[in-house]
Amino acid sequence: xxxxxxxxxxxxxxxxxxxxxxxxxxxxxxxxxxxxxxxxxxxxxxxxxxxxxxxxxxxxxxxxxxxxxxxxxxxxxxxxxxxxxxxxxxxxxxxxxxxxxxxxxxxxxxxxxxxxxxxxxxxxxxxxxxxxxxxxxxxxxxxxxxxxxxxxxxxxxxxxxxxxxxxxxxxxxxxxxxxxxxxxxxxxxxxxxxxxxxxxxxx
Numbered sequence: 001x002x003x004x005x006x007x008x009x010x011x012x013x014x015x016x017x018x019x020x021x022x023x024x025x026x027x028x029x030x031x032x033x034x035x036x037x038x039x040x041x042x043x044x045x046x047x048x049x050x051x052x053x054x055x056x057x058x059x060x061x062x063x064x065x066x067x068x069x070x071x072x073x074x075x076x077x078x079x080x081x082x083x084x085x086x087x088x089x090x091x092x093x094x095x096x097x098x099x100x101x102x103x104x105x106x107x108x109x110x111x112x113x114x115x116x117x118x119x120x121x122x123x124x125x126x127x128x129x130x131x132x133x134x135x136x137x138x139x140x141x142x143x144x145x146x147x148x149x150x151x152x153x154x155x156x157x158x159x160x161x162x163x164x165x166x167x168x169x170x171x172x173x174x175x176x177x178x179x180x181x182x183x184x185x186x187x188x189x190x191x192x193x194x195x196x197x198x199x200x201x202x203x
């Protein structure tokens with residue numbers, strides 16, 4: 001039902017509209033040049049939530065995986081097949097560094113991006129990170145029909161390795177089978193609280 005209310009063309013057309021609500025405007029002002037960086041496993045909803053969050057805040061949304069594919073001229077599966085994971089991770093780190101230099105925007109990162117220590121440090125320095133935390137059964141349900149991600153069949157093994165790094169995020173939001181707009185509402189409320197706390201700490 002929710003998909004009938006929000007489709008991609010509606011979201012994209014709203015991406016750069018100025019934030020109209022006080023909370024959203026205050027968040028963007030407090031961000032300054034920092035970006036909102038979404039982290040989490042494939043299937044957590046980073047792209048879907050990110051598009052809507054960017055629309056609500058009136059700032060651009062970028063998907064790091066899409067940017068990598070555009071830069072490489074091939075799909076992520078093709079990059080893995082032809083060059084291997086290490087090659088992909090190096091390119092991923094470069095792309096995320098480039099994106100974080102042009103905030104504020106909402107950035108959806110790949111599930112394994114947090115494995116790079118330099119990327120984690122850049123996210124801390126130039127962004128507010130949000131972990132979209134989804135339970136294993138939700139992740140498996142959302143990804144079982146996907147064949148465009150080379151590590152999709154390893155989610156059970158990857159999750160316990162990556163979760164401690166995701167947990168370093170500034171904010172954690174539970175991703176679950178609810179309308180995406182509800183998750184976005186929770187993200188905006190958590191962002192406002194976090195940025196208010198940062199401002200009080202600095203004053």
